[in-house]
Amino acid sequence: MPERRRKTVRDLRRTNRSVLLRRLYFDGPLSRQDLARETGLSPASVSNVVTELIDAGLVVEAGSVESDGGRPRVLLKTAAGYGHLIGVDVGETRVMVELFDLELTQLAKADFPLGDGGHDERAVVRHILDGLPAVIEGASVDPASIIGVGVGVPGVVERSVIEHGPEAVVHCQTVGWEAVPLERMLRAGTDLPLFIDNGATSLGQAEMWFGAGRGNRNAVVALIGSGVGAAVMIDGSPYRGAAGSAGEWGHTTVRVGGARCRCGSRGCLESYVGATALLERYRAAGGPAGTDEEAALAGLLADPSDAAAGLRDDIAEYLGAGIADLVNLFSPEKIIIGGRAGLLIGGRMLDRIIEATAAYALRQPFAQTTIEPCHLGPEAVAVGAATLPLAHLLDSGGDPAP
Secondary structure, three states, X not given: OOOOOOOOHHHHHHHHHHHHHHHHHHHOOEEHHHHHHHHOOOHHHHHHHHHHHHHOOOEEEEEEEOOOOOOOEEEEEEOOOOOEEEEEEEOOOEEEEEEEEOOOOEEEEEEEEOOOOOOOHHHHHHHHHHHHHHHHHXXXXXXXXXXXXXXXXXXXXXXXXXXXXXXXXXEEHHHOEEEEOHHHHHHOOOOOOXXXXXXXXXXXXXXXXXXXXXXXXXXXXXXXXXXXXXXXXXXXXXXXXXXXXXXXXXXXXXXXXXXXXXXXXXXXXXXXXXXXXXHHXXXXXXXXXXXXHHHHHHHHHHOOOHHHHHHHHHHHHHHHHHHHHHHHHHOOOEEEEEOHHHHHHHHHHHHHHHHHHHHHOOHHHHHOOEEEEOOOOOOHHHHHHHHXXXXXXXXXXXXXXX
16 A cells, blocks of 8 residues: 655645635635635634735735724735736637636637648647747737646547656547647647646636636536537536546437447437537538538528528437436536537527426436536637646645646
C-alpha cells in the first residue's frame, strides 16, 4: 500500500489561500469578517492570507460597509487585471482563440475557419499558435500576464505519461484523430502554460460556474454542434470515467442498425441531431446547398415545406429520447442545452423537445429535472476553455504554473 504523504505547513497555507480566493472570486466583494464566518477559518488566518493575496496583486479593496457599532468593514474582491486567460475552441468548422481578463470579460478574438484540410492536426496547431499572438497584440497586453491557455477539443483527452511527465493526447474518431500528441505539438511553438480538455467538459464547467448551472451540483450540459457531446457534472465536478471518455453522449445508440455515424457505428444520436447529419438529410430532401452550417440550420428550422417539417419532427423525437436517457441515467437537477446548433434548435423547439423527453423518461426523475438553454451563448466553449487555467489558479491559491 503506498505511503500517504503528510501535509506540511505549506500545504495548509496553499489550501487556505485557495479557499479564500475561491470565495472572493465567486461571491465577492466580502469583508474579512464575512470570510472568517463563511469559511470557518480563524480571523487571524484570514487576515494573514488576505494580506498575502493583496501583496501578490490577486485581491484588491473594493470599498467598505458600515458595521454594527464598530469601524466600517473593508470589502475585498479579486483583481480583474491581475492577469489574462486565453480560451481556444477547436470546433468542427473553425478554431476560435479568445483572450479574457480574470473576470472572463472578452478583450480580443481571432477566428480561423477550417479549410479543405479539415482537422489536419498540423493545420489546427498552426491556427492556435497564430491566434495566441494575434489576441495578445490585439488587446495590447503583456505576454507575461497570461496565466494560461485552455484548449477545448473534440473527442477523448488522455493523459499520457512520457519521459518528462504527463501530456495531453487526443483521440477523436469523427475527425480522424488517433492519439494526436496535441500538447507536445503546441509546446514546440509556445512557452505559455497549456491546459487541454474536451470541449463539452470545458463548456460544462463554465455553465456550472457562471451560467445556467450556477447554484446546482448535479447537471448535464449537452453540446450540440456539428457533432454531439455532453458534460456530466456530479457534485459540481465533471465525471470522466475510467478512461476519460465519459460524456460521449452523441455516440449512444438511439436506433439499432440506424443511420451510419461519422464514428463508423450505426444509429448514434449524433447521426440524427448533429448539425452535419441533419444538413446532409436536408440537402437530400431538396434544401439549399452551399450555405454555411449555421445559416443552413436556421433555414431548416424556418422552412415551411413538408420535408423540413418532417426533419423537425425527427429532431424533437430523437433529441427528446436522448435527453430522456440522460434523465434516467443520471437524475440531474438540470439539463442545459448548448452549442451553436443546440441554441438554434432549443430557441425554436424547446417545448417540443421537453414534451418528447417526458414521453421517454421515467416520470419521477423527469419531474425533478429542468431543461433549458445555456446562458453563455454560442461561443461558450472558448469561455469554458479559459476556465481551465482559471481553475488551476484558484485551486493553487494563486500559483499560475501547471
